[in-house]
Amino acid sequence: MELKIVIGGEAGQGIQTISVIMSKFFLRSGYYVFSEQSYQSRIRGGHNFTQVRISTESISSPDDGIDILVALNEETINLHKGEISPNGIIIYDNELIKYEGLDKSFFGVPLQRIAVENAKTKLAVNSSACGVLVGLLDGDFSILEKLMREQFKDPDIGEKNVLTAKAGYEIGRNRKDFSLKTPFLSNNERLIIDGGSAIGFGAIVAGCRFLSAYPMTPGTAVMNYLAGHSKRYNIVVEQAEDEISAINMVLGASFAGVRSMVTTSGGGFSLMVEGLSLAGMTETPCVIHIGQRPGPATGLPTRTEQAELLFVINAGHGEFPRYVTAPRDARDAFYKTIKAFNLADKYQIPSIILTDQFLIDSMATIEGLELNNIKIERYIEYNPNKDYKRHLITESGISPRALPGTGGILVVTDSDEHDEEGHITEDLEIRKRLVEKRLRRGELLKEDIEEPLYFGLSDPDVILLGWGSTYGAIKEAIDRLIEEDFKVGLLHFSDVYPLPYKQLEKYRNKRLISVEGNATGQFTLLVRRETGIDIKDKILKYNGRPFTPSEIVKEVKKIW
Amino acid sequence: MVDTKIYENNQVPAWCSGCGNFSILRCMKQALAELDISPDRLLMVSGIGQAAKAPHYFKCNLFNGLHGRDISVAVGAKIANHDLIVIAESGDGNTYGEGGNHLIHNIRRNVNIKVFVHNNQIYGLTKGQASPTSDLGMKTRVQVDGVLSPPFNPIAVAIALNASFVARSFSGDPEHLVAMMKSAITHKGFALLDILQPCVTFNRVNTFGWYKERVYKLDDSYDPTNRILAFEKALEWGDRIPIGIIYVNNRPTYEEQLTQLKDGPLFKVPITGIDYSDILKEFK
Known part of the structure; x- marks a missing residue:
């Protein structure tokens, strides 16, 4: 059983509130949920919508089509009416919207009047809408009531919103002809989490205690998350004057011993690139989160894209190792964030978490997170030798890392080429040895890189390649294609650099199709550079919206 | 007071003979010795330029970073470990040019770091x-018509931003310079020390003699907490140039205002064995 609800209206009408409450409602009712947001770069007005998709099966992407449309303005009806399924329904405020051309799918409810009557404020229209939805679907009102009371810290406001929701619920329940009822399922240990919170939570668990950033959509979500937990978990979050300062502050904090990160988007990362190179030269661990959005330049600030892959892998002057991971979903993002911190410390390198607006802003049901087995490894020498040298040449290339102000030794590093002690040098023999020492760590790093996930038939004719947040949509497309007897599989990359190549080698003679959220097929270029495999077929999307399974199925059939 | 010998290392300065940097380096060691600061408690952060090489030439922890970004690194390190004495040391191009934005906003932020600027009114390294x-009007190979933009006034800018501590000294007056360095280091809050210094190779205008004729010390009757007077002194540049503590404003430091730093340095906060069940509840 599956259901797709779209809530649309202007910015500032509370669309996100409805989406969050309903997502949690369905989670607690035992469903798998995936909610995706499409919003414009503005605080008021415009057209924003969010899709809450629920299923009894595990899902991890939005999909085309609408079963229930909650229209908070007339424009929402005009824009989405064509997507309504045959048994679908449009909930709208029939006292505010005088729509011409009503048919049986329209369900007029005085959402605003209910809010004003029960909560004495138009703002509670979110609660009347949630009530109507729960009533219409025959859901358990007590779950909604509990959620409302949790949502509003003030008990009086909570009560008013419960009354509002209840009034909506009664109206929804009386609509008997609606066939898509949602039976209550047994509850469970699953969580619902958005990508931004998953990265923020992962960072906290990894021991990140300093974050500096300059606000930039969609990277800001991680800064907000850490700031929200800063008092409880002793985290310092500092909004920098610019991204250049953010990365340099982070390097200072990391040099002095605190796990530290920046969060930004492509434009902000462009400003950080010299700092990235500094991290490479001084061998200072750091974690950089980049939430991609469409470029070039300011591009589409609130939309999604996967067009920074080659930039991120090649960014920074000079040669130095780095780890780049592109989490496939919120759960993966949590664990990969921890891995990013551990590898940054282990190899004394920059670790880059490459996500996108779609992953950051979407909420998804995930299986419970296992926190007990998480290892935090710092690789710091607290009792260094008296003749300590910060950049000691070792076989592995990794020099013992001590902290300034501890152990009675001196820690010296330099953005200039330096000797083992860290002092500036122009000795060209030392230069050569330090370059080789720094790069040796990159060879070791390869052992910690995760091979891509394989999903699908064991002997496919065609393999789709994907990386990052496209996983859910491609996986679902594969399921549907297999049902239709297509012999197909999916190789999906989360760790992208150094590029894991064993699975690619295994499938190098198969027909490969790359599915990517960019216009030039950047992943195919990376694969060719690293393995010589030439991938000719590509399914590319670059209009700022995420992939849906339906469109991938359609595109695969076209190419097949 | 410890012996200044404890700061000696085997690095050889890359400066021209007669450079004002030598005097500043000697004064630095003297000030640190008089304050009994052992090298391992001190973190120097520098950017790029001839001045920014200075911390290589004495014993200390050192992060010699990028051009103009040393203040940001210093602030990050101080937040991570506020037990360290953190001093950013670079030149006028680094701090007033490339790093201008960081200077402005860190004066506002008031992290307890010290910024020592070797100000020779010229680019040496390039x-x-x-x-x-x-x-x-100063003519150079690039400014062929002479400098057209009026000079940046670091003292006035810092006072305008209500800086915690603003001072100026001169490399040709070691006694004064040591005193200013000590005052800056012991001041609680962000301290800017602008150090006038001749460049013997490239600046033929603002020579040792030029400065020597013009600088005069602010005497005891001068009240550095008076912002209006401080502005007057900041604007004095020409035949007479005041040196001394020009402005002091004892306001709370960044670190003092953060409860996260109350129980000790951030880098010592335990990050394992923490119960995160509170957070898990948010996602249900």
């Missing part, structure tokens, strides 16, 4: 271009 503090 061989003689105008700096943000070069006087109007």
Whole structure:
């Protein structure tokens, strides 16, 4: 059983509130949920919508089509009416919207009047809408009531919103002809989490205690998350004057011993690139989160894209190792964030978490997170030798890392080429040895890189390649294609650099199709550079919206 | 007071003979010795330029970073470990040009770090271009018509931003310079020390003699907590140039205002064995 609800209206009408409450409602009712947001770069007005998709099966992407449309303005009806399924329904405020051309799918409810009557404020229209939805679907009102009371810290406001929701619920329940009822399922240990919170939570668990950033959509979500937990978990979050300062502050904090990160988007990362190179030269661990959005330049600030892959892998002057991971979903993002911190410390390198607006802003049901087995490894020498040298040449290339102000030794590093002690040098023999020492760590790093996930038939004719947040949509497309007897599989990359190549080698003679959220097929270029495999077929999307399974199925059939 | 010998290392300065940097380096060791600061408690952060090489030439922890970004690194390190004495040391091009934005906002932030600027009103390392503090009309290979933009006034800018501590000294007056360095280091809060210094190779205008004729010390009757007077002193530049503590404003430091730093340095906060069940509840 599956259901797709779209809530649309202007910015500032509370669309996100409805989406969050309903997502949690369905989670607690035992469903798998995936909610995706499409919003414009503005605080008021415009057209924003969010899709809450629920299923009894595990899902991890939005999909085309609408079963229930909650229209908070007339424009929402005009824009989405064509997507309504045959048994679908449009909930709208029939006292505010005088729509011409009503048919049986329209369900007029005085959402605003209910809010004003029960909560004495138009703002509670979110609660009347949630009530109507729960009533219409025959859901358990007590779950909604509990959620409302949790949502509003003030008990009086909570009560008013419960009354509002209840009034909506009664109206929804009386609509008997609606066939898509949602039976209550047994509850469970699953969580619902958005990508931004998953990265923020992962960072906290990894021991990140300093974050500096300059606000930039969609990277800001991680800064907000850490700031929200800063008092409880002793985290310092500092909004920098610019991204250049953010990365340099982070390097200072990391040099002095605190796990530290920046969060930004492509434009902000462009400003950080010299700092990235500094991290490479001084061998200072750091974690950089980049939430991609469409470029070039300011591009589409609130939309999604996967067009920074080659930039991120090649960014920074000079040669130095780095780890780049592109989490496939919120759960993966949590664990990969921890891995990013551990590898940054282990190899004394920059670790880059490459996500996108779609992953950051979407909420998804995930299986419970296992926190007990998480290892935090710092690789710091607290009792260094008296003749300590910060950049000691070792076989592995990794020099013992001590902290300034501890152990009675001196820690010296330099953005200039330096000797083992860290002092500036122009000795060209030392230069050569330090370059080789720094790069040796990159060879070791390869052992910690995760091979891509394989999903699908064991002997496919065609393999789709994907990386990052496209996983859910491609996986679902594969399921549907297999049902239709297509012999197909999916190789999906989360760790992208150094590029894991064993699975690619295994499938190098198969027909490969790359599915990517960019216009030039950047992943195919990376694969060719690293393995010589030439991938000719590509399914590319670059209009700022995420992939849906339906469109991938359609595109695969076209190419097949 | 410890012996200044404890700061000696085997690095050989890359400066021209007669450079004002030598005097500043000697004064630095003297000030640290008089304050009994052992090298391992001190973190020097520098950017790029001839001045920014200075911390290589004495014993200390050192992060010699990028051009103009040393203040940001210093602030990050101080937040991570506020037990360290953190001093950013660079030149006028680094701090007033490339790093201007960081200077402005860190004066506001008031992290307890010290910023020592060797101000020779010229670019040395890149061989003689105008700096943000070069006087109007100074001709160089690049500024062929002479400098057209009036000089950046670091003292006035810092006072305008209500800086916690603003001072100026001169490399040609070691006794004064040591005193200013000590005052800056012991001041609680962000301290800017602008150090006038001749460049013997590239600046033929603002020579040792030029400065020597003009600088005068603020005497005891001067009240550095008076912002209006401080502005007057900041604007004095020409035949007479005041040196001394020009402005002091004892306001709370960044670190003092954060409860996260109350129980000790951030880098010592335990990050394992923490119960995160509170957070898990948010996602249900």
